[in-house]
Amino acid sequence: MLDITDLYQDIIVDHNRSPRNFGKLENATRVAEGYNPLCGDRLTIYLNLNSGNIKDVRFEGSGCAISVASASLMTEHLQGKTIEEAETIFENFHTLLTKDHVQANMAVLGKLAALSGVKEYPVRVKCATLCWHTLRSALEGKETAVSTE
Ligand code: ZN
Numbered sequence: 383m384l385d386i387t388d389l390y391q392d393i394i395v396d397h398n399r400s401p402r403n404f405g406k407l408e409n410a411t412r413v414a415e416g417y418n419p420l421c422g423d424r425l426t427i428y429l430n431l432n433s434g435n436i437k438d439v440r441f442e443g444s445g446c447a448i449s450v451a452s453a454s455l456m457t458e459h460l461q462g463k464t465i466e467e468a469e470t471i472f473e474n475f476h477t478l479l480t481k482d483h484v485q486a487n488m489a490v491l492g493k494l495a496a497l498s499g500v501k502e503y504p505v506r507v508k509c510a511t512l513c514w515h516t517l518r519s520a521l522e523g524k525e526t527a528v529s530t531e
Contacts, residue, residue, distance in 0.1 A: 389496075390495070390496040390497075390498070390499060391499075393451070393455075393493060393496035394447060394448070394451040394496055394497070395447070395451075397450070397451035397454035397455055398447040398450045398451045398454070401441075401450055401451075401453065401454040402454045402455075402457060402458045403438075403439065403440040403441060403454065403457035403458060403461075404440065404441060404442065404454070405440060405442060406426075406428060406440065406442055407428035407429070407430060407438055407439075407440040409430055409438075410428035410429055410430055410438075410440075411429060411430055411431050411432075412428075412429040412430075412431060412520040412521065412523050413426060413427070413428055413429070413520060413523075414426070414427050414516050414517070414519040414520035414523055415427075415516065416512050416513065416515055416516030416519070417512075418445070418449065418508050418509060418512045420505060420508055421445065421446050421449065421505075421506075421508065421509050422445065422446075423443070423444075423445025423446060423449035423509055423512050424443045424444060424445060425441055425442070425443035425445065425449065425453055425512055425513055425516050426441060426442045426443055426516075427439065427440075427441050427453075427513065427516045427517050427520045428440045428441065428442075428520075429517070429520045429521070431465070431521075434464050434465050434466070435462065435463070435464055435465075436460050436461065436462065436463050436464070436465065436468060437462070438461065439456075439457045439460050439461065439517070440457060441453045441454075441457055441513065445509065445512070446509055448497070448500060448506050448509040448510050449509040449510070449512050449513065451496075451497070452497055452509070452510040452511075452512070452513050452514075453512075453513035455493055455494050455496065455497070456494070456513045456514060456517065457513075458493070459471065459492055459493065459494055460517075465521055467490075468517070468521070470487075470490060471490050471491065471494070472514045472517075472518065474486045474487045474488075474490050474491055475491060475494055475497075475511070475514065476511065476514070478491065478494075478495070478497075478498050478501070479497065479498070479500055479501050479507045479510055479511065480501070480507060497510050
């Protein structure tokens with residue numbers, strides 16, 4: 383298992399066992415799918431955007447504990463945020479996982495800091511960032527037919 387503090391490990395185990403915001407979002411305005419062939423993680427991100435705000439974000443899929451916990455933490459953290467805020471959070475999250483916590487703005491990351499231990503396992507960084515890359519393609523994508531309202 384990852385060499386991280388017990389607290390962080392508890393958060394990851396908890397979010398993997400009971401993922402938050404899991405399941406299809408019926409009134410999604412954007413949908414994107416992501417796949418991490420290195421690990422076999424597959425995620426679908428559902429977004430409900432309203433004038434630059436993330437009104438709701440949910441996910442579906444299956445994968446390793448890190449990919450599921452990361453998607454769960456991400457969807458929890460992004461509820462009600464603006465697209466701009468989401469981009470800032472992703473940049474800092476990426477810095478946290480690829481550089482170090484000194485360079486990352488921990489204040490904007492909140493509970494996402496629980497995934498900082500992933501840095502020690504470079505192959506796992508793709509598991510933790512899959513949901514974010516998928517979110518980004520959903521943000522850049524066109525409106526989809528999923529929209530019902
Ligand atoms: Zn994985």
